[in-house]
Each structure stands twice: as structure tokens, then as C-alpha cells.
Amino acid sequence: AQKITQTQPGMFVQEKEAVTLDCTYDTSDPSYGLFWYKQPSSGEMIFLIYQGSYDQQNATEGRYSLNFQKARKSANLVISASQLGDSAMYFCAMKGGNDMRFGAGTRLTVKP
Amino acid sequence: DSGVTQTPKHLITATGQRVTLRCSPRSGDLSVYWYQQSLDQGLQFLIQYYNGEERAKGNILERFSAQQFPDLHSELNLSSLELGDSALYFCASSVTGASNTGELFFGEGSRLTVL
Numbered sequence: 284a285q286k287i288t289q290t291q292p293g294m295f296v297q298e299k300e301a302v303t304l305d306c307t308y309d310t311s312d313p314s315y316g317l318f319w320y321k322q323p324s325s326g327e328m329i330f331l332i333y334q335g336s337y338d339q340q341n342a343t344e345g346r347y348s349l350n351f352q353k354a355r356k357s358a359n360l361v362i363s364a365s366q367l368g369d370s371a372m373y374f375c376a377m378k379g380g381n382d383m384r385f386g387a388g389t390r391l392t393v394k395p
Numbered sequence: 396d397s398g399v400t401q402t403p404k405h406l407i408t409a410t411g412q413r414v415t416l417r418c419s420p421r422s423g424d425l426s427v428y429w430y431q432q433s434l435d436q437g438l439q440f441l442i443q444y445y446n447g448e449e450r451a452k453g454n455i456l457e458r459f460s461a462q463q464f465p466d467l468h469s470e471l472n473l474s475s476l477e478l479g480d481s482a483l484y485f486c487a488s489s490v491t492g493a494s495n496t497g498e499l500f501f502g503e504g505s506r507l508t509v510l
Contacts, residue, residue: 383428
């Protein structure tokens, strides 16, 4: 069975600094996808970044990068140059087989 | 706008009642997923359909049922509602079914309040 673990219930970061949100996963599938979503206070789910299990390079999308360490089964999200608008819940998710499972989330607060 | 439409956006009902939540996926997407998000919780996977067929089942209660119709829209039926069923219910769609690729596009959710 797939399992996604986010061990940081809440994180604080100073505006303009970088922050890393942790995510570990467990699966027996050789092929899987890892995703990060952002959920602001308004409630919508916003896709941020994707990493395939066979991708050799770490994914990047603007200020977001995914630090993928396959042997350690970790897929940490790095947000560079944090902005006040980055304050939100962040969910790590894994897709393999027929479904996508989410971690419990990390609430990020960016301080001015 | 993700292209996924959920109705109703808000719903208030009483314990013991039954409600139906509706989802229209993005044009061209064959997969529909349903998730439940209770207050300040993560997303709990309920069920997935691909082109009308159930593909995966998560922590869906027996009081809940879902289906995907030939036009690919999906409905989630919740019956004998309890206070604990109050949550935000998300529908998401994806063009792929069993692949590991393809992000999910989420609707805005249906917020259910059971009094």
C-alpha cells in the first residue's frame, strides 16, 4: 500500500528566504509520480510541481523545486524567495496504479 | 479555473438525510476522483472512476456511493448523513487512468454541513 508522510504540521519562514517542506513516501510500485499541491485559505487545490519516479533530474517550476532522493524515498519541496502569498497548506501526493494519495499537509506561514 | 465544475458549492442539511454531489470533469478527461477533506485535515481518497468504470476504492463508507455516467460526469451520493460527514468534498479529473503521470485538476469543492 502507498503511504505519504509529511512530518511538519506547521512551518514558518521569513519573507524572501527559502524553505523546505518535507515529504517521504513508501510504495512497492516501480513506477509512480510525486506531486505537490498548494491549498490557500480560499480552499482550492493548486498543482505546483511533478516528479516521475524515472526522472533523472529534479523538477523545477519557477520558484518551486522538488528535491527527489529516490533511495531515501523522499520528495521535498523547496520554495525559494518566499512571498507573503505563499502562506498556505501544502500537500505532497503520490500517484501509482489507480489512485493518488495525499499526505497530511504542512501549513506554511510566511512572515513579513 | 481548472475546468472541473462541482455543484453545489455549499450544502446544509440535517442528520439522516441524503445528498448528491455532482462533478463535471475537464473536457477530454476520462478519470474522476473523489476526496473528502474534514476541517483542518488532509485529503482522504474515496473513489476513482475511469471512463465509467470504478478503478480504485479508498476509505469510502458503505453509506456513500458514486458513479460515472456515459457523458463522464460523476455523482457522489451520501446517505444517512451524520455530523462527522461535514466536510469539503473535492472532485478531481485527469486525462489518464492508471498511469503514474498526469496531475489531477481539482474543482472548487462542495462544502457539506450536517446539522
